[in-house]
Amino acid sequence: MEKKTVVLGVIGSDVHAVGNTILDYSLTNAGFNVVNIGVLSSQEDFINAAIETNADAIWVSSLYGHGEIDCRGMRENCEEAGLKDILLYVGGNIVVGKQDWDVVHKTFKDMGFDRVYPPGTSVEEGINDMKKDLGIA
Amino acid sequence: MDCYLFIDFGSTYTKVTLVDIDKEEIVATDKAYTTVQTDVTIGLNNALDRLFTKVKDDVRIVKKLACSSAAGGLKIIAIGLVPELTAEAAKRAALGAGARVIKTYSHNLNNSEVLEIKNSDVDMILLAGGTDGGNSECIMHNAEMLAKHEIDVPVVVAGNKSCADNIVEIFQDKVEYYITENVMPNLKSINVEPARETIRSIFMRQIVNANGMENVEKSISGILMPTPASVLKAAETLSLGTKDEDGIGDLAIVDIGGATTDIHSIGEGAPSRAGVYLRGLEEPLAKRTVEGDLGMRYSSLSVYEAAGSKVLKKYLDIEEYDLEYEFTKRHEHTSFIAETDKDIRFDEAMAKVCADISMKRHAGVVEEIYSPLGTILSQTGKDLMELPYVIGTGGVIVNSKNPQAILEATTFTMDDPTSLKPRKPEFLIDKEYVLSAMGLLSMVDKSMAVRMLKKYIVKCGGNTNGIKE
Ligand code: B12
Numbered sequence: 001m002e003k004k005t006v007v008l009g010v011i012g013s014d015v016h017a018v019g020n021t022i023l024d025y026s027l028t029n030a031g032f033n034v035v036n037i038g039v040l041s042s043q044e045d046f047i048n049a050a051i052e053t054n055a056d057a058i059w060v061s062s063l064y065g066h067g068e069i070d071c072r073g074m075r076e077n078c079e080e081a082g083l084k085d086i087l088l089y090v091g092g093n094i095v096v097g098k099q100d101w102d103v104v105h106k107t108f109k110d111m112g113f114d115r116v117y118p119p120g121t122s123v124e125e126g127i128n129d130m131k132k133d134l135g136i137a
Numbered sequence: 138m139d140c141y142l143f144i145d146f147g148s149t150y151t152k153v154t155l156v157d158i159d160k161e162e163i164v165a166t167d168k169a170y171t172t173v174q175t176d177v178t179i180g181l182n183n184a185l186d187r188l189f190t191k192v193k194d195d196v197r198i199v200k201k202l203a204c205s206s207a208a209g210g211l212k213i214i215a216i217g218l219v220p221e222l223t224a225e226a227a228k229r230a231a232l233g234a235g236a237r238v239i240k241t242y243s244h245n246l247n248n249s250e251v252l253e254i255k256n257s258d259v260d261m262i263l264l265a266g267g268t269d270g271g272n273s274e275c276i277m278h279n280a281e282m283l284a285k286h287e288i289d290v291p292v293v294v295a296g297n298k299s300c301a302d303n304i305v306e307i308f309q310d311k312v313e314y315y316i317t318e319n320v321m322p323n324l325k326s327i328n329v330e331p332a333r334e335t336i337r338s339i340f341m342r343q344i345v346n347a348n349g350m351e352n353v354e355k356s357i358s359g360i361l362m363p364t365p366a367s368v369l370k371a372a373e374t375l376s377l378g379t380k381d382e383d384g385i386g387d388l389a390i391v392d393i394g395g396a397t398t399d400i401h402s403i404g405e406g407a408p409s410r411a412g413v414y415l416r417g418l419e420e421p422l423a424k425r426t427v428e429g430d431l432g433m434r435y436s437s438l439s440v441y442e443a444a445g446s447k448v449l450k451k452y453l454d455i456e457e458y459d460l461e462y463e464f465t466k467r468h469e470h471t472s473f474i475a476e477t478d479k480d481i482r483f484d485e486a487m488a489k490v491c492a493d494i495s496m497k498r499h500a501g502v503v504e505e506i507y508s509p510l511g512t513i514l515s516q517t518g519k520d521l522m523e524l525p526y527v528i529g530t531g532g533v534i535v536n537s538k539n540p541q542a543i544l545e546a547t548t549f550t551m552d553d554p555t556s557l558k559p560r561k562p563e564f565l566i567d568k569e570y571v572l573s574a575m576g577l578l579s580m581v582d583k584s585m586a587v588r589m590l591k592k593y594i595v596k597c598g599g600n601t602n603g604i605k606e
Contacts (some may be wrong), residue, residue, distance in 0.1 A: 005271070013506040015414065015513055033270070035324045040414050040506070040515055049217045049324050053271035 003033040004134055005055040009041035010092075012070035016063035019092060023059065026123040043074050047081045057130055058085035060113075067094035068107065075112025087133055089126060091117030140164060141581070142198050144181060145364055146171055146205035150156070151180040153188050154307045154574040158199065161589055163569060165191045165209050173208045176354045194369045201357045202577040204355050205362035211236040211340050212259045217243050217320075218266040223296065225418055226320040227265040230295065230329035232425045234336035235366030236261070237397075245278045260343055261290055261336060267297030269322045276300060280307045288312055295320045295332040299586050306351070315339060327419050337362050365425065367576025368392065368530075373423045375580040375590040376403035382587040388526040389499070389559065390572070391547055396435040397469060398428045398491040402497040406519025406557075413503065417517040424519065426499045431491040433484065433533055437467040444490045451493070452546065453486035488533040489546035496521075496547035501557040522549065524527035524559040528594060530567035540566055541546055541597040564597035 011128050017039050024036045033117055035053045037045050046058050058078075062070060071090060078086055083127050090113050101118050108116040115129055143154040150168040157164050167369075169183035213236040217224025231238050239259055242250055249511075254262065255316050262283070266276030275295040283292060284307050294304050297420040300317050308314040318331035341361045368390065378384025387404030388558045408415065430439035441449075441464040449455055462482055467473055476483040501518025527544050532539045541564050549558040571593045579586035 003270075013513065035268075037324065038414075040416060040513070045416075048222055051272060052222045052266075052321070053218050053268045053324055057273075120499070 001057045003031060004057070004136065005033040005035060005053050006057045006059055006130070007035045007037060007046055007049045007055045008061075009037035009046055009049075010039040010058045010061045010063065011041055011043070011046070012062065012064070012066055013040060014062055014064045014066070014070075015039045016092075019061055019063065023061065023123055027059075027127065032128045043070070043077055046074075047077055047083065050078075050086060052083060055083075055086065056134055057089065059126070060088070060090040061092040062090065062091040062094045064113065065093060065096035067092065071108065071111060071113070073111075078112075079116075087115075087130065088113045089115040089117070089130070091115075091121055091126065117128055138164075138194050138196060139199050140196050141578065142201045143577050144201065144203040144353075145573045146173075146177060146181075146203065146207040147364065148207055149208070151177070151207075152570065152573075153181070153184045153426065154571070155188060155192065155196070156574070156578065156589070157306075158585075160249050161592070162583055163571070163589075164196075165592070166569070167191070169296050171207050175354075177207065181353065199288050200581060202580065203353065203357050204364045204367040204573050204577055205361065206235075209237070209258075210365070211261070211336075211363045212239050212257075213237065213261050213263055213336070214239050214254055214259045215241045215256065216246070216265065216279055217241070217265045217296075218272055219243060222324070222418065223267065223321050226327045226329070227263045227295065227332075229327065229421060229424070230265075230320045231263050231336065232427060233329050233366075233421060233423065234333040235363030235367060235369065235425075236336065236398060236425065237429070242252045245275055246282045248282075248286075251282045251288075255286050255288060259290055262288065262292045263320075263332060263336070263337060264292050264294050265296040265320045266299070267319075268324055269298045269319050271297055273297050273300040273303070277303055277307065280304045284308055284311045291315060291450040293317060293332060293335050293344070294340065295335075298322075299379040325419060327421060328420050333366070337366060355548075356444050360530075362577075364573050365374075365399060365427075367573045368399075369423055369425050370576035370579055371572045371590060372401045372403050372528075372576075372584070374575065374583055375594065378587050379584045382584040385526060387521075387524050388528060389496070389524060389547070389562075390528045390530060390567075391496070391534070391544065393491045393495075393543075394432055394489050394531055396427070396429070396432040398431040398495040399425060400428075400495050400523065401425045402499060402519060404519065404521070404524065406501060406521060408503075408514075408516050409520050409522045410514070413514040413516050413520075415517075416515050420501075420519050424499070426495070428491070428495045428498060431495050433487060433491070434467050434471040434473065437464045437487065440464070440487055440490055443494055448490055448493065449486065451552070452489040453483065458483060484533060485537060485539070485543060488537070488543045492543055492546040496558050497553055497556050500559075502555045503557055504555060518557065520557040521559045524562050526565055527559055527562040528565040528567060529597075530570070530572055535566060535568060535570070540564070544597065565594050566597055567593075568595050569593050 167188040172180035213231040215227035317335040389402040392399040
């Protein structure tokens, strides 16, 4: 079967690079074609990368607490750019401090993210979900 | 004596350069008006007649090589998918091949865009789109559109390899096409060399159709390339050297012409400071940018527009001139030669503006991103801060009494604090106009080209002993 393509990056002015490297490694090992755009990536960088590479999913990481602001409007922007059914996942430390997870989860779901992960989520969990969502599990 | 003969068919002049192979020196150079309207060999023979009146010894020409920018040079339209990605990569590949990029298109073309392409007088189209295995709809749509409108210039296809076969099917028997490697095989890297080579080989075949070129083609030894491509080749050769001959390292060339200003830079352009994050498309080691709005004559009005009085004031006492009049005069009389002190000062100031703005556009920028931790620096484009050499070529610089002052306009100042322009480069001059000839020479004997470039590219204000003291 043809490899599925995932665009991976850390959004906004965020420079936390360690998790990104681990995600790249694990996704590649799991058989995905990983397009890693690295840290300091804007929504536009994610979207442009997904267009050119015909990606199936976008994995957004946000570690420094400003995830909500950085991710706002991302689904609409994807649609605007013609990325109709692309999967949008987000994880890391997406909001500041310890907030009520149900609220955070809902906020990001409402923003159009297909999967929203709390701090400390294992990579495997995300990968299993994606296999399900892409119908390759 | 055994010699190489290098020919440069320019838009105005056909220049010839005779090189003594054993002594590795220029025996003589000369020029005559280019005659594209009738037969280019007339102009070439005029130039050769003049050249050979100066040469006393018996000359045996071992090889003849030519480059050309006659008849407007090589005009290309670049097409890609995302403007900042494959469309930009296609544009860079075309520029590196020595082309004038008339326009760049992105995403799915519509009918009016294709009509615009069809009605333009381009020589070639570079069609990209999608990384390998990535998006294929766009490039296929665009291929269909080009085929539907029966585009009658060659199309170089340098996009997603996975749909090469489909494109062959679309173009078969309808469009002249050449499939080459993707300009952006994967997102983080660009691959401009194969597209450049393909463009060059088509150029060779095409230019032969120019008036009289078939006669030239028979007599030259095969290598014929766009003049800017041979200048870029010379720059690369001088910078990188060969395994026998050391290059001089990173450098930039500034070429201010009547219509455009070209900057060629050779160097990775990696951040010169620690802790800087790189953004944007990968930069080609040998990079050429062309500013179509910066030139001494044809583009003088747009120089005025690009500079505004703010930049002009840096280089000129603007109270002394009727600016409107001066720029228009140069635009309307493109063969105008500055003779009075006042006109010369004006031309030199214009040249400084061209040098300043073109380097600003060529060099990268560094932006500060504020975070709770403090500022983070992110760089887009090449960092040329520590660039060791800036080389000037072209009439305005070479004939200037103070070429250094013009070249200094390419350097970093606090007027553009985010620019990564060279800070303290050494300035060199292509006094004998050898660059295009040396680019051709490097196609046959690279080490010799390195040695001759070192000999003939001289320090600003220095003697003629070349780069090494
Ligand atoms: C190292 C570090 C730094 C280094 C980063 C060096 C670098 N270039 O990578 C430096 C010193 C630069 C730094 C700076 C800052 N940091 Co810091 N940093 C850390 C630290 C200690 C470790 C991060 C790390 O590498 N973890 C290891 C990796 C493997 O884990 P991870 O990044 O979480 O990624 C994993 C998972 O989250 C998950 N994941 C991530 N994304 C996604 C996406 C999906 C879809 C899925 C399924 C899973 C997933 O999988 C990853 C792999 O296992 C954390 C605290 C911590 N222990 O987590 C703070 C931390 C992230 N930093 C924090 C902060 C606040 C900052 C600063 C704003 C200021 C500061 N106090 O230092 C700046 C911001 C700079 C900037 N603009 O980005 C906070 C964030 C708070 C918040 N979100 O509420 C943390 C949590 C510390 C804290 N408890 O306060 N930091």
